[in-house]
Amino acid sequence: MSGSGTTAGDEPLQTAVWRLRSRGCWTDAAALLAPHPSSPALTLQRTALLVERCLFTGTGWEDAEDALRTAEAAAGSDDERGGAACERGHLAYASTVLGVRDRADEASAALGRAAALLAPDAPGRALLHFRRGLVAEHLAESPQSARAAYLRAHAGAVAQNDPLLLSCTWRHLAALALRDGELAEAREGFRESLRIREELGYLVGTAPALTALADTEPEPEAGRLRAEAARLFRLLGGVPTWLADQLSPPTRPASPAA
Structure with a gap:
């Protein structure tokens, strides 16, 4: 993920932010960016972390x-x-999908505004496609629209060489495939998502990827994957919090959160 601390030549600040973020230390990572309020890019990055x-x-x-x-x-x-x-x-989406407060209308309106403001070739458009896919899948319950948005985000992630976003699009496309009963396609997508996260050292996102892949594998491989996910979950102090009820054998769709 160029410019975010995961490639050779990244700035020391971005490398430090990435190392903290990848271990779930978002507050500490955001604190590194706090002394730069005059930089719109760093201010936005701090927001994204929080x-x-x-x-x-x-x-x-x-x-x-x-x-x-x-x-x-x-x-x-x-x-x-x-x-x-x-x-x-994205914040309104998170509030809604986690049941904190229903802000679904705000999520859709804000992402629509982003679509109107961002240039067609803006770096942030691929991420916008992905987030519109999340809203379509988990708030609007429109898997067909979600798949189209995820595919646009996937293509953008490839074009921009953004592996972390690519791991997310692989994961959510795989979840839709699993929902449709396409087990082989789902397994391939979940494997790719996990591979990228492990290569990046994105520790906080690895346990969800392991759990998702486990839902497509037979025993004893499924049990091994869940055991590894549980180990990482404990190592990170129970983060992500929504993963706790997914560390058991029954098949369930990938979480809307990661």
């Missing part, structure tokens, strides 16, 4: 809202305003 913390832990909503307002105030171009709108949509 929104991600909400999604993985179900906590920190006020901090994320404060950071988001700062990012919205700092935005000076349409792409920057579009990026902030994309984060507002």
Whole structure:
């Protein structure tokens, strides 16, 4: 993920932020970016970290809202305003899907605003496609629309060489395939998602990927994968919080959170 601490030549700041983020230390990672309020890009990145913390832990909503307002105030171009709108949509989605507060209308409106503001070739458009897919799948209950959005995000992630986003699109396309009974296709997608996360060292996202793959594998491989996921879950202090009830054998769709 170029510029985010996972490739050779990244700035020391981005490398430090990535190492903390990948281990679920979002507050510490955001603190590294706090001394740069005049940078719209870093302000938006700080917001994204705190929104991600909400999604993985179900906590920190006020901090994320404060950071988001700062990012919205700092935005000076349409792409920057579009990026902030994309984060507002994602925060509203997280609040809704985790049952904190129903903000589904706000999520859709904010992502629509982001689509209107971002240039067609803006770096943030692939992520926007992915987040619109999440809303379509988990809030609007429209798997067909979700698949189309995920495919656009997948193509964008490939074009931009964004492996972390690519791991997410693989995972959610696989979840839709599993939902349709396409076991081989689902297994391939979940394997690719897991492979990328392990290569990146994205520890906080590895346990969900292991659990998802386990739902497509026979025993004893499924049990081994769940045991490894449980070990990582304990290592990270019970994060992501929503994974706790997915570490048992019954097949279930991949979580909407990661």
